[in-house]
Amino acid sequence: MRKNQHTRADQTRDRILRAAIREFSEHGLAGARTSAIASAARVNKALLYYYFRDKEALYTAALEEVAGKVAGDAIAVLDLGCSPGERVLRFALQHFDRNLSHHGFQSLMQQEMVRFRTGQSHAMRIIAKNAFEPMWDRALGLVHEGIGSGELCNVDPMQMMYAALGANVFYFLSAPMVRLVTSSDPLEPGPMAERRTAAIEYLGQTIFTDRRRGARLARTVLAAMPIPANAIPERKTA
Amino acid sequence: MRKNQHTRADQTRDRILRAAIREFSEHGLAGARTSAIASAARVNKALLYYYFRDKEALYTAALEEVAGKVAGDAIAVLDLGCSPGERVLRFALQHFDRNLSHHGFQSLMQQEMVRFRTGQSHAMRIIAKNAFEPMWDRALGLVHEGIGSGELCNVDPMQMMYAALGANVFYFLSAPMVRLVTSSDPLEPGPMAERRTAAIEYLGQTIFTDRRRGARLARTVLAAMPIPANAIPERKTA
DNA sequence: TTAGTTAGATTAACCGGTTAGTTAAAATGT
DNA sequence: ACATTTTAACTAACCGGTTAATCTAACTAA
Structure with a gap:
């Protein structure tokens, strides 16, 4: 092995x-x-x-590599020793940071979603089973556990995930457009750090039954997880 | 004209x-x-x-067409006569419905974002100026107005937009994966309608200073805007 | 009459994939 | 210990199909 x-x-x-x-x-x-x-x-x-074998096999291999790494990292966070609520916050923050430092990965996944939806893709089924299903099960179970212990608000775990991860995806996806439309660049360190903090604090204030606890945990998590370096810098070709 | x-x-x-x-x-x-x-x-x-002229010119024209229509529809909603808060809710719901009935449009935009970020795209600058800037200015202005009048919570308008629109984008983007990983299909009418409601109700409960008012407006808006038919059905080619 | 449209052949570039062969190192025999 | 064979890793050059784009000549509707 x-x-x-x-x-x-x-x-x-x-x-x-x-x-x-x-x-x-x-x-x-x-x-x-x-x-x-x-x-x-x-x-x-x-x-x-x-x-x-061919171009598509290489593409599939690339996809599996990415999916495996993403799911592996995520599961490591989901299996941490702290409370369910804190782990959800860490999970969301890790997701943000992955977009920040490896947003090539995220692009790849997004493009594949489109490809899959239009009905061309064998790879998706495989990575869904091998990588994302274990991760997803754990994430939803975690939210469930948090609700059970009274730490988290009693809302559909799935809906919570959409709120937690969707804003991150959209932030990075819309960044090029926002840069053109407003005068500030969301990808600059300043705005980026601001958004990063805002996203987690917002989550802390909305998913916990005890808002105060949520706010405190958000601060804890933000302190514990520093902003990563941009591992794979963009090369502006054109 | x-x-x-x-x-x-x-x-x-x-x-x-x-x-x-x-x-x-x-x-x-x-x-x-x-x-x-x-x-x-x-x-x-x-x-x-x-x-x-050539393939790329056709592509650009397609993109401009889409962007123009999207921004036009959105601006019509943003200029409605009702309160700023209600208009924000309508704006978010319209965004959801657009994903539902014309998700080809959204794919096109998403793909172009990736293309633009990697530094190949003349079109983006044009549609940003002509279509999205007017829309964006109005949307942010609206939130600002709502905060000024005390209707909406005093948070950064931009952050509010990320929360409002991000979850929608992510819902449709992740749907193929979710279908494979869980047993239910987010794109089926049932779950779709549920999510549609949940998204707006959630927004109503989080962005208004008066949560009760937010919840009521969410119901109003949901009643006023029926679920559209899926205008451009998917054709499963492969 | 003329702008719009078709049919189909044609070109030129591009690009995925193959082939035939080279190099280096490990395995094998003696 | 050295010569040899085998195998894995790698390359240069090329092939054949695909595709965007053009051209010509004719046809058609307003």
Whole structure:
């Protein structure tokens, strides 16, 4: 079960996968160029087909890699030792931070949702079962537990999740438009940090039965989880 | 300023544009096939190039059409005679309904956001100025007014918008995944109607200073705006 | 008459995928 | 210990299909 052997081959495969994630997230399946992936991975184009059956298999592999990592990180947070309510806050904040530091991942997922909805996608079923179902079950169970113990308000867990995660997705999705329409740039460190704080505080004030406790936990969580560095900076090509 | 002349030419142009919107929203700029657009519009391929310079110009035109319509509809709601708070609720509900009945539009916008963020897109600047800026200014002004009159809670209008619209976008975006992960389908009429109600009621309870008033207005708005028919049904191609 | 439209052939570029071959290192034989 | 064979990793060059876009010539409706 060794996943990351230090052999040269595995390093190469990994380079290809990373390059693929980037290319696909920026251009979609159809728009991505295999030659671009190859050169970004500093590899000959034919080598892509040595490691992966075809373009779509590479795309699927990229998707699974991303989904696996996202779900794995999330589950680690969901299994923390603190109270259910605090874990929900941490979960939401982690989701925000993932958008911030790896928003290529999020683009990839979003594009795949569109692709799947229009009825072309085998990958989705697989990553749903392997990655997202375990995560989702845990998240909903957690909210359930929090409601049971009286910590969280008694609302449909699903609806709570939409509120918690939707605002994050929308913030990053609309950022380019907001930058053009207003004079400030939501992706600049200042506004970003403000929004990050606001999102968690808002959540703390709305999902807890004891608002005061919610506010305090929000502050705790924000203090415990620092703003991550932007791991994969955007390259402005055009 | 006659926009929709009844001449044959304008009808044809319109058919092309509609077909383009659909094709681009389902497959993206790169994935869309001009031949598919032509045949969907029941038109010869050469005619596309009679009306539009090239594929990208057609794409841009499709985007402008969508943006214009969205912003126009939204502004009509924002300029209604009722109180600012009620108009915000109507605005949010309209946004939900647009996702429901024209979610091709939303896909198109989402894809373009990704495209723009990675630095390829002239269209965005144009539609931001012409369509979204007027809409956005009005929406924010409205919230401001509502806060001024004491109807709405004194929170950053922008943050309120993220909460109001984000959950909607995320609901539809995640629907395919949720369908696979849970046993219920968010896009079925039942869950859909439930979510629609929940979203507006939630908003009513969180943005108004007088929660009771918010709840009442939410009911009013829900009663006044019926669930629209799914105007552009999905065709499952694969 | 003329703007709108079709049919279909054609071109040129692009791009996914293949092929045939190279290199390096590990495995094997002696 | 050294020669050899095998295997895995990798590359340069190319092929064939696809696709956007053009052109010509004719047809049709207002």
